[in-house]
Amino acid sequence: MWQVRSVAGTAVAAPAVENLAMDNLIPVPESVRPDPATTFALSPQTSIRAAGDAAEVGEYLAGILRPSTGFPLPVRDDAGAIALEIDATAETGPAGYRLLVTGETVGLRAVSAEGLFNGVQTLRQLLPAAIESRTEQPGPWSVPGGEIVDRPRFAHRAAMLDVARHFFTVEQVKRYIDQIVRYKLNRLHLHLTDDQGWRIDIDSWPKLTEYGGGTEVGGGPGGHYSKQDYAEIVEYAASRHVVVIPEIDLPGHTNAALASYAELNRDGVAPPRYTGIEVGFSSLCADKEVTYEFVEDVIRELAEITPGPYLHIGGDEAEATSEEDYKEFVSRILPVVAKYGKTAVGWHEYAKAAPQGEAVVQYWGTTDTDPLLPEAVARGNKILVSPANKSYLDMKYDENTPLGLKWAGFIEVADAYGWDPGSYLRDVPEEAILGVEAPLWSETLENSDHVEFMAFPRLPALAELAWSPKSAQDWESFAQRLATHGPRLEASGINYYRSPQVPWNI
Ligand code: ACM
Numbered sequence: 001m002w003q004v005r006s007v008a009g010t011a012v013a014a015p016a017v018e019n020l021a022m023d024n025l026i027p028v029p030e031s032v033r034p035d036p037a038t039t040f041a042l043s044p045q046t047s048i049r050a051a052g053d054a055a056e057v058g059e060y061l062a063g064i065l066r067p068s069t070g071f072p073l074p075v076r077d078d079a080g081a082i083a084l085e086i087d088a089t090a091e092t093g094p095a096g097y098r099l100l101v102t103g104e105t106v107g108l109r110a111v112s113a114e115g116l117f118n119g120v121q122t123l124r125q126l127l128p129a130a131i132e133s134r135t136e137q138p139g140p141w142s143v144p145g146g147e148i149v150d151r152p153r154f155a156h157r158a159a160m161l162d163v164a165r166h167f168f169t170v171e172q173v174k175r176y177i178d179q180i181v182r183y184k185l186n187r188l189h190l191h192l193t194d195d196q197g198w199r200i201d202i203d204s205w206p207k208l209t210e211y212g213g214g215t216e217v218g219g220g221p222g223g224h225y226s227k228q229d230y231a232e233i234v235e236y237a238a239s240r241h242v243v244v245i246p247e248i249d250l251p252g253h254t255n256a257a258l259a260s261y262a263e264l265n266r267d268g269v270a271p272p273r274y275t276g277i278e279v280g281f282s283s284l285c286a287d288k289e290v291t292y293e294f295v296e297d298v299i300r301e302l303a304e305i306t307p308g309p310y311l312h313i314g315g316d317e318a319e320a321t322s323e324e325d326y327k328e329f330v331s332r333i334l335p336v337v338a339k340y341g342k343t344a345v346g347w348h349e350y351a352k353a354a355p356q357g358e359a360v361v362q363y364w365g366t367t368d369t370d371p372l373l374p375e376a377v378a379r380g381n382k383i384l385v386s387p388a389n390k391s392y393l394d395m396k397y398d399e400n401t402p403l404g405l406k407w408a409g410f411i412e413v414a415d416a417y418g419w420d421p422g423s424y425l426r427d428v429p430e431e432a433i434l435g436v437e438a439p440l441w442s443e444t445l446e447n448s449d450h451v452e453f454m455a456f457p458r459l460p461a462l463a464e465l466a467w468s469p470k471s472a473q474d475w476e477s478f479a480q481r482l483a484t485h486g487p488r489l490e491a492s493g494i495n496y497y498r499s500p501q502v503p504w505n506i
Contacts, residue, residue: 026183029148035145042073042142046082047074048083049085050085057113062074068130081105094111097109099119102145118241121181121184123143129484152466156435159180160191161451166217180242180463183459194256199224205294250313250329250333251284251329252319330355361384366387368425382433385436393459395409396410405443457489
């Protein structure tokens with residue numbers, strides 16, 4: 001017998017047999033109907049049926065399952081016990097899915113490949129943790145029976161990686177993409193430029209990367225992406241249904257550009273490159289025409305290699321720019337973003353320049369209100385919520401965390417989980433909220449181990465806030481479910497913080 005069960009507020013006990021239950025999913029789905037009497041078993045004979053646009057998702061699934069099971073798992077367009085189907089009548093919205101597990105079949109239906117991809121992330125969490133191993137494991141490989149119907153609360157579920165303070169290679173960025181999609185995030189914001197480094201080639205201003213990309217915090221070698229490298233990241237992200245949002249931080253946070261080109265400076269003298277971690281000391285000159293030639297070249301070249309709809313122009317902490325210059329500068333570059341076909345995103349200060357229409361205002365403050373926000377909503381802007389004291393993955397967990405900063409406070413897992421993106425901001429209605437982003441600044445982070453330690457497990461917490469229905473969000477339930485993800489993260493080779501708030505099953 002199937003029981004209709006709401007997941008909301010359920011205190012879930014650790015299962016007696018690992019994962020033979022649908023209770024441990026993160027983000028928690030919209031609805032779960034377990035059929036405890038039934039399980040599906042993967043075998044050496046199992047095939048994956050996926051035709052047309054579903055085939056790429058089928059291959060992605062096979063790529064996850066083959067190494068650990070050692071099964072061939074062919075992807076076929078005619079038959080297979082695991083069936084991925086695009087079905088315009090699925091009624092699960094643009095990114096949702098329906099997953100039905102019986103004794104004989106696993107069926108995934110969605111209106112799009114994106115929905116199937118999200119369903120695959122659920123399916124992998126229903127298998128034993130060892131499925132994540134990249135070497136052959138003994139199994140058995142059972143999937144609990146039942147039905148899940150699921151769709152996201154917010155369309156925009158983002159992570160940001162700061163590749164400017166410390167540079168991260170294409171391979172490191174791909175690794176992070178593979179990690180964020182496990183928890184159904186679908187946007188990667190790349191903070192490509194800052195005082196310490198310019199990380200993307202701009203052909204018309206080659207010294208930006210040749211010189212301005214040649215260092216990083218602490219004086220290391222830095223690095224940058226060629227346009228080919230960037231295209232490789234964008235394409236890899238797209239294959240995982242992730243849209244890349246590139247950021248060129250303007251008019252502050254620009255020492256790397258100012259150091260590369262003397263003519264961008266007010267006095268015509270280039271400052272030295274910068275390898276410290278102070279902010280707010282650099283600015284482009286709002287009253288020099290060369291500034292606008294430079295910015296237009298950058299925006300044009302970046303827009304050309306960015307298929308996604310957004311271009312992030314920064315705008316934060318422009319403490320070395322007068323209020324008047326700031327408004328003039330931002331007002332002049334917003335039409336340039338539009339001219340090259342992109343929707344502007346900016347840190348919330350840029351709302352001072354009154355961006356119009358669907359422009360995205362990314363709130364990074366530490367309180368639940370800012371006078372710029374209701375004005376932005378009134379103009380029709382969309383609000384992306386990234387409160388620094390809730391969602392900044394580079395804040396320390398507590399005073400003992402060896403990495404990270406603490407200017408916005410300590411953020412333990414329960415703090416990252418304990419707020420509601422839809423109602424957090426006073427004076428901003430939920431309809432104006434585009435989604436949630438978890439930024440990760442890299443002043444103290446030098447490698448993937450560092451990135452993962454700060455992101456996990458707070459990124460899954462924020463992912464649940466962005467994906468799951470508010471009614472299903474519950475800290476006790478989340479902590480219990482997260483505990484079962486410890487072995488899963490370990491099998492995946494993801495470094496993570498063993499928060500004392502979580503009753504880890506390890
Ligand atoms: C920021 O943290 N300066 C956006």
